[in-house]
Amino acid sequence: MTAHPAATAAMLAIGDELLSGRTKDKNIGHLAELLTLAGIDLKEVRIIGDEPHFIADTLNTLRRSYDYVFTSGGIGPTHDDLTADAVAAAFGLPIGEHPDAVDILSDYYAGRGLEFTAARRRMTRTPEGAILIENPVSKAPGFRVDNVFVMAGVPQIFQAMLGNVMATLPAGQAIRSVAIPCPFGEGDIGDPLRSLSQSHPGVSIGSYPKFDGDSYSTEIVLRSRDDRALDSAAAAVSAMLDDLRQARPATAG
Numbered sequence: 001m002t003a004h005p006a007a008t009a010a011m012l013a014i015g016d017e018l019l020s021g022r023t024k025d026k027n028i029g030h031l032a033e034l035l036t037l038a039g040i041d042l043k044e045v046r047i048i049g050d051e052p053h054f055i056a057d058t059l060n061t062l063r064r065s066y067d068y069v070f071t072s073g074g075i076g077p078t079h080d081d082l083t084a085d086a087v088a089a090a091f092g093l094p095i096g097e098h099p100d101a102v103d104i105l106s107d108y109y110a111g112r113g114l115e116f117t118a119a120r121r122r123m124t125r126t127p128e129g130a131i132l133i134e135n136p137v138s139k140a141p142g143f144r145v146d147n148v149f150v151m152a153g154v155p156q157i158f159q160a161m162l163g164n165v166m167a168t169l170p171a172g173q174a175i176r177s178v179a180i181p182c183p184f185g186e187g188d189i190g191d192p193l194r195s196l197s198q199s200h201p202g203v204s205i206g207s208y209p210k211f212d213g214d215s216y217s218t219e220i221v222l223r224s225r226d227d228r229a230l231d232s233a234a235a236a237v238s239a240m241l242d243d244l245r246q247a248r249p250a251t252a253g
Contacts, residue, residue: 006039006040006041006172006173006225007039007040007041007067007068007169007170007172008040008041008042008043008065008066008067008068009035009040009041009042009043009066009067009068009069009070010042010043010044010045010046010062010065010066010068010069010070011027011028011031011042011044011045011046011069011070011071011072012045012046012048012055012058012059012062012069012070012071012072013025013027013028013045013046013047013048013071013072013073013153014047014048014049014050014055014071014072014073014074014083014153015047015049015050015073015074015153016049016050016080018047018073019047019048019049023153025047026155027072027153027155027158027159028045030155030158030159030162031070031162034162034166036174036175037174038166038169038171038172038174039171039172039173039174039175039225040067040068040169040172041175043066044062044065044066046058046062050074050080050081050082051082052082052085052086052089053086053089055074055082055083055086055087055090056086056087056089056090057090059071059086059087059090059148060090063090063146063147063148066147067147068147068148068149068169069147069148069149070149070151070162070165071083071087071148071149071150071151072151072152072153072158073152073153074086074153075123075140075142075150075151075152075153076122076123076140076152077117077119077120077122077123077140078119078122081122083150084125084126084127084143084150085125087127087145087148087150088126088127088128090148091127091145091146093127093128093129093145094127094128095125095126095127095128096125096126096128097121097124097125098124098125098126098130098132098141098143100132100141101123101124101126101132101140101141102121102124104132104139104141105120105121105123105124105139105140108139123140123141126143126145127143127145129145130143130144130145131143131144131145132144133149133150133151133161133164133165134161134164135152135157135160135161136160136164137156137157137160138157140152142161144165149165151165173225174225175223175224175225176223176224176225176227176230177221177222177223178221178222178223178230178234179219179220179221179222180219180220180221180222180234180237180238180241181217181219181220182207182217182218182219182220182241183217183241183245184216184217184218184241184244185209185215185216185217185218186207186209186216186218187216188244188248189207189218189220189240189241189244190207192240192243192244193205193207193220193237193240196233196236196237196240199236200229200232200233200236202224202226202229203222203223203224203226203229203230203233204222204223204224205220205221205222205233205237206220206221206222206223207219207220207221208220208221220237222234222237
């Protein structure tokens with residue numbers, strides 16, 4: 001049976017507040033976790049400010065490079081929420097109020113006894129032909145154009161929207177991972193680990209150093225979609241560590 005390559009994805013996190021440090025992003029990690037579970041490879045994440053031409057240019061680069069692009073931020077009711085306009089510009093589409101979005105928000109604010117102001121109506125604007133993404137938290141929808149999914153930046157809302165999006169995407173083969181604790185620093189394991197990685201090309205092998213104040217250690221993480229290849233590489237890493245333990249004690253880096 002022919003193996004199909006995994007789908008790829010990128011994320012574009014939008015907002016001056018992210019770049020200033022005023023807001024700490026919580027959406028990137030959540031997206032990465034869900035994509036990994038779905039067997040979709042997140043290849044790139046970019047964070048940019050609220051400048052429409054930069055958003056449009058970056059979006060065009062990403063959507064032509066990856067199967068899916070997920071954006072967060074910039075679709076609220078204020079003057080600096082410019083993502084919808086930038087997405088329309090990127091695709092060369094006109095933008096206007098989506099009639100379904102108007103109905104959703106009109107009913108929502110009427111039910112709360114609030115005026116459906118011009119600012120709130122801004123959240124109904126989408127590029128022509130966009131498909132709405134349901135927002136079960138605050139009702140203002142996100143939207144999809146081609147392979148681009150445009151969602152809110154508020155983590156609770158982003159996560160709710162993303163849950164609806166993920167249900168529509170074809171799942172690939174999930175990546176399995178194994179973490180192996182290593183009492184040696186990276187300086188001790190660098191050469192044998194490089195050789196081991198070359199002999200197991202179907203497995204991604206990463207080393208992550210730790211320091212407890214006195215000595216260095218490492219966590220070795222192996223990732224693959226091929227269970228047999230992963231198990232073989234994990235056994236090889238364990239054997240490598242046994243050899244190192246017999247040859248010399250752990251050193252400080």
